[in-house]
Amino acid sequence: MIIKLERIRIQTRKSEEVIDITPRVEEAVEKSGIKNGLVNVLTSHTSSGVLVTEGIPCLEEDILTHFSRLFPEDEDYHHRRYLDYDGRLGFNADAHLKSVIGGISCMFPIENGKLVKGSRQTIYFMEYDGPLERTYFVQLLGE
Amino acid sequence: MIDFHTHPVLIQEFVEKYPDYERAARQVFNIGNNFQPLETFFLQMDVAGIERAVLAPIDCRRARKNAVSSNEQVVELCRRSDRFIGFASVDPLRKGAARELENAIKTMELKGLKLDPSLQDFHPGDRRVFAVYEAAAALGIPLLIHTGMSWAPETPLELGHPLLLEPAIRRWPTLSFVLAHFGWPWVWEATALALKYPNVYLDTSCLYYDSPKEFFQFVFSKQIPTTVIERSLRNKVVFGSNYPRVEMRNMVHAVKSLVLTEGCLNKIFKENAERLLSTP
Numbered sequence: 001m002i003i004k005l006e007r008i009r010i011q012t013r014k015s016e017e018v019i020d021i022t023p024r025v026e027e028a029v030e031k032s033g034i035k036n037g038l039v040n041v042l043t044s045h046t047s048s049g050v051l052v053t054e055g056i057p058c059l060e061e062d063i064l065t066h067f068s069r070l071f072p073e074d075e076d077y078h079h080r081r082y083l084d085y086d087g088r089l090g091f092n093a094d095a096h097l098k099s100v101i102g103g104i105s106c107m108f109p110i111e112n113g114k115l116v117k118g119s120r121q122t123i124y125f126m127e128y129d130g131p132l133e134r135t136y137f138v139q140l141l142g143e
Numbered sequence: 144m145i146d147f148h149t150h151p152v153l154i155q156e157f158v159e160k161y162p163d164y165e166r167a168a169r170q171v172f173n174i175g176n177n178f179q180p181l182e183t184f185f186l187q188m189d190v191a192g193i194e195r196a197v198l199a200p201i202d203c204r205r206a207r208k209n210a211v212s213s214n215e216q217v218v219e220l221c222r223r224s225d226r227f228i229g230f231a232s233v234d235p236l237r238k239g240a241a242r243e244l245e246n247a248i249k250t251m252e253l254k255g256l257k258l259d260p261s262l263q264d265f266h267p268g269d270r271r272v273f274a275v276y277e278a279a280a281a282l283g284i285p286l287l288i289h290t291g292m293s294w295a296p297e298t299p300l301e302l303g304h305p306l307l308l309e310p311a312i313r314r315w316p317t318l319s320f321v322l323a324h325f326g327w328p329w330v331w332e333a334t335a336l337a338l339k340y341p342n343v344y345l346d347t348s349c350l351y352y353d354s355p356k357e358f359f360q361f362v363f364s365k366q367i368p369t370t371v372i373e374r375s376l377r378n379k380v381v382f383g384s385n386y387p388r389v390e391m392r393n394m395v396h397a398v399k400s401l402v403l404t405e406g407c408l409n410k411i412f413k414e415n416a417e418r419l420l421s422t423p
Contacts, residue, residue: 011182015190015392080354087173087294088388091354131186133155133179 004032006138007044012130016068018060019125021050021136022117025108028138029115037142039115042105044137047095047129049102055122063102067128071097095129102126110142145228145416146188146196146391148287148323148348148383151212151220155180161216167209171262172201173295176387181223188226191384191391195226197416199257199287202232206264218251228420230255230287233275236265241278248282254420259289260307261298267307276311280318285344285419290333291324292351294388305333312340319419321381324349330366337379338371344419345376346383347398347411355389355397369402377407381416 006028010019021041029039043050053059077093106123109116117123125136151157152168155178168174188196198220200212214231221229231247233240235258247253256279260267267288279286290305305326312320320343326333327349337343350358363369372380384394398411 011180011186013186074354074356080352080357082294082352083175086175088176089350089352089354091393131183131190133177133183 001141001143002032002034002037004034004140006140007135008138009133009135010125011133012048012125012127014127015130016064017127017130018064019127020055020122021125022055022123025123025138026115029110029140030113032110032140032142033113034110034140034142035113037110037140038107039110040105040107040137040139040141041123042137042139043099043125044135045099046104047092047099048134049099049104049126049128050106050136051102051124051126052106052117052121053124054120055124060124063126067098067102068094070101092129098128099126110140144191144193144382144395144412145420146191146193146384146386147321147381147416147419148346149196149198149386149391150388151184151198151200151216153178153387154184154216154220157216161213163209164216167211171203171207171209171295172211174388179387181220185224185226187386187391191395193384193391193395195228196386196391197228197230197255197287197383199230200232201257201259201262202234203259203262203264205234205237207262211262214247214251214253217253221252228255229253230257232257232259234263234265235272235275236263236269241274244275244278245282248284255285255287257287259293260302261289261293261300262295264302266302268310273311273314276315276318280315283317285319285321287321287323287346289324290322291327291329291349305329305336309336312336312343316340316342318342319344321346321419323383324385325362327351327362330362334367334371334376337376344379344381344415346381347394348383348385348389350385350389350394350397355393356400359397359401363401372401372411373403373407377410378415380411381419382412 079093217229231253
């Protein structure tokens with residue numbers, strides 16, 4: 001059994017952003033030497049996400065628009081208080097809730113050294129509270 | 144737009160370069176956010192519509208062991224980008240502080256002075272501090288001075304009271320005092336100083352509970368009427384975010400949520416800061 005973990009940094013450039021990371025995950029799979037197994041992709045933050053959907057701009061826009069409709073920035077959130085461990089106010093509850101509902105990880109099979117996914121499936125890194133440098137994990141398990 | 148109040152405390156490139164940089168951020172300034180590449184600073188400015196930002200160091204080495212950013216670090220950042228406006232900080236109780244300030248302005252080309260009585264542990268009315276006020280007045284630079292509550296641990300509230308500055312404000316009428324954080328919670332006192340004295344300005348970087356918009360709606364409509372800013376202080380208020388304690392875009396949105404005319408907002412976001420930063 002081979003287990004590998006890659007920590008990948010990504011610089012987001014907007015307050016909210018949808019970034020296609022499929023090629024980077026495929027590269028990690030191919031470099032790993034694993035022929036058959038699983039790959040797990042996971043964000044390391046609680047105000048960003050990882051999700052899978054069809055890779056077309058209209059859907060990218062719809063996700064952000066309707067997540068914002070569900071969790072408006074100006075809603076009444078308990079999170080808006082001083083966080084002593086951070087030395088600052090928490091006023092990004094909307095970003096946290098988008099991360100919760102959109103998910104923070106995805107998993108795909110590896111077969112014959114390649115990522116196996118549906119033809120329409122795209123893996124996205126979701127920024128809900130940028131711009132920031134972010135880190136996501138790609139963990140590969142197999143043989 | 145100009146942000147008159149930011150702190151370069153989370154620059155990733157400085158963590159390895161300067162051994163005390165991380166301690167200063169975590170234990171002195173008290174901020175827990177991840178360190179970020181310098182590029183993030185510029186991107187944060189971009190999404191907020193900020194063209195230039197004042198970088199404010201705090202020389203609190205005597206009181207807190209480490210400076211919260213040094214003059215040298217600010218100069219280094221200013222050399223990387225003309226979007227930064229570097230301020231100097233000196234410990235006003237240290238011998239030779241006035242000369243150190245003169246050197247920072249004339250040799251290091253820094254544009255203003257930043258002091259924080261709470262973090263630097265000095266009384267703003269202490270006569271030993273006067274030499275630094277005198278030097279700043281002679282140099283024709285603005286003084287951005289912390290007033291109001293500080294989030295930094297072990298800092299006494301009372302040293303942030305705006306009225307402690309009145310003797311200095313009266314004694315140096317040519318020195319522009321920019322009272323940071325609008326003096327919160329002493330907003331009326333800070334407002335009174337700005338109304339009374341031509342050399343007193345206020346920055347908007349106050350946020351102590353709720354969200355920026357909620358806090359501004361309360362402070363600038365219930366604590367003091369919004370009309371005070373629109374009618375009487377339109378030439379005396381500058382935009383400051385206190386980034387990275389708060390993201391610039393959140394503070395920009397909060398200021399814009401107030402019922403202020405476009406002319407007044409232009410002064411707050413740009414014209415007043417430009418006037419303060421123009422050399423005499």
